[in-house]
Amino acid sequence: MPELPEVEIVKQSLDKKIRFKKIKRIIVRNRNLRSKIPKNFEIFLKNKNIKKISRFSKYIILNFYDDSFCIIHLGMSGTIHLVKNYKKKKFTNLSFYQSPILPSKHNHIEIQFQNFSIIYNDPRRFGFFELIKNKKKLSKRFSHLGPEPFSKLFNLNYVQHYLKSKKKYIKSFLLDQKFVSGIGNIYASEILFLCKINPQKKAQNLNQDECKKIIYFSKLVLKKAIRLGGSSIRDFKNVSGKNGLFQNEFKVYQREHLKCLKYDCQGKIKKKIISKRSTFFCNKCQN
């Protein structure tokens, strides 16, 4: 589920809840996530004091006072839930993201604090946890990733230069974390719709104005999504008010066959598979 805005929402609620807290105990129920949970995982984290929670791209970063880190990636289906520890474990409605009803089958990792725990649930196990020893190794870990859309590094010069001789479709590059990091499949379609650029336009054929639009609307869409609490699709019945609202703002995503929402456009939304992912666009105004 998680693209940059959703991860940012999780990060914010985590920061509110576990900043300055001390990890009491770690329980790993399934070590086989995307990458194997290392043997020293529990020992490494036990008694660590959390300085703050930060985020880069789609990665959540637990910052500890001893300058070590734990990074969490939610993959496609990872969610983090808050659980009260005492009595019969009762789930609060403070679910950080998605359903307040905690699924039990795929609760792979539990991090216990004084009075509560956070639980990592991930049916598809595409997510992962990684331990990082120091700041240097942290920046090395992210060195292969391009700038976030919000970064000053994501500017006209960079974009034009990067795409100059690229033959792949522009959609592929919005998904390419080496080019720009944090955008995923939903927001890629939404951004290109606002830009009025066909997702199948070859990157090298974008003119200066189109590059400017990509930069502008990438920032705009992600910021708006964060403001609205992210997007919750495949909604469950039990969702609390904590769910995101940006799915109501989708202009093209999952709107195949429907009329284009641009005020003066008579086009229809089409769906095509581009770089192995569903891509939605208007056949008229994204020519």
Add this chain to the structure above:
DNA sequence: AAGAGGCCCTGATAGC
């Protein structure tokens, strides 16, 4: 270097 394709995994849904 750049691009295409495969793979990791479970669950929901559609079609027969």
Add this chain to the structure above:
DNA sequence: TGCTATCAGGGCCTCT
């Protein structure tokens, strides 16, 4: 009802 096929918001790896 039960089977199979397809699809899902990500990212890494290999091969050409």
